[in-house]
Amino acid sequence: MDFSLEETLPVDPRKVDRVASPVTKAWDLAYLRFGKPDLNEQAAFFRDFGFVIAEQTDDRLYVRGAGPSPYFIVVEKAPKAAYLGLGVEMKNHEDLEALAANDKLTIDTADGPGGGERVRLTDPNGFTVDAVFNRTLQAEQAMRKAQALNTPEEKVRINQGQRAPLTPPDIARLGHVAVMTPDFETSMEWYKSRLGLISTDVLCLDDGTPALAFNRFDRGEHPADHHSIVLGTYPVKGYEHSAFEVHDLDAVGLGQQVLRQKGHKHEWGIGRHILGSQVFDYWSDQDGFKFEHYADGDVYTSDYETGYHPLSTQGLYQWGQDFPTTFTKPHLSLGFILETLHNLRTIPNFTFKKVKLMMAMMGRKARPWL
Secondary structure, three states: OOOOOOOOOOOOOOOOOOOOOOOOOOOOEEEEEEEEOHHHHHHHHHHHHEEEEEOOOOOOOEEEOOOOOOOEEEEEEOOOOOEEEEEEOOOHHHHHHHHHHHHOOOOOOOOOOOEEEEEEEOOOOEEEEEEEOOOOOOOOOOOOOOOOOOOOOOOEEEEOOOOOOOOOOOOEEEEEEEEEEOOOHHHHHHHHHHHEEEEEEEEEEOOOOOOEEEEOOOOOOOOOOOOOEEEEEEOOEEEEEEEEEEOOHHHHHHHHHHHHHHOEEEEEEEEEOOOOOOOOEEOOOOOOEEEEEOOOOOEEOOOOOOEEEEEEHHHHEEEEOOOOOOOOOOOHHHHHHHHHHHHHHHOOOOOHHHHHEEEHHHOOOOOOOO
């Protein structure tokens, strides 16, 4: 038995080609935007997760990691919890000008810590996508170094124990966000044509239709994370999860201990993904929004070609805690059902056939070797 995901598709996949001349090539994820009714409650979860409060007012909460980024998440006071959008870092001012001209928008002054300039786009799902440039980096905070590991071949610790502190882990980076949409094809084209995203791995249905893509930034010869913006087909639009890099496997494990001790809801982990290879651990906040600690993820240059795989739980992980069926199970509220029916009637690419194929493939056993 091959201890990896099933690689064969029943038919040839429909290729997800790169856009030859995108408007820009974004460099990195900058931040995420949420609306929440209780900023103090949100701040308490974020502190336990490992974030530092960068700034808090009556209607805004900004949280950062230990590195120089001004903030990784902004939460705006709102009557209902919601994902609002994301921000991406651009390499130069010309990128802002190109995006503004392409969508007939203006370049504004960015709010929040770090300032800078911003073009606020709106993606096909109605979520904002801020292109930001020239934000002022902040002073880095003290971070512990990654643990030195003894291996059978090399012992780097002599007369020295291995004890990481039982504290929330230092958050080093905003790694990725996963956004779900009923109109996968239109969303993919929008993000690739404006931000130059390229797909590292694409998961397809049995008929070869792409249904979920792990997309990375095109940094040329400079390695980029296996995925920074994941787009996946789903009956309704929305946030699935976001992930934040910590230093090492101990940080993932000790982060779990702290969040468990604080009484937060555990979703899934610890385990190791197959696509992207991250050692992961998922938690949810008081509103059910999932946040992931991860370490040891893959990086790729632009030379790496897109891989195609079947859409199934087999691509999710190689080892770890069993995949909980509740992890991707929708909350079948009246609103969910009505929005799903509306999307089936109005979005040509979202069909009953596609939903049926997705349900069949996601029902396959995650680890067939067990």
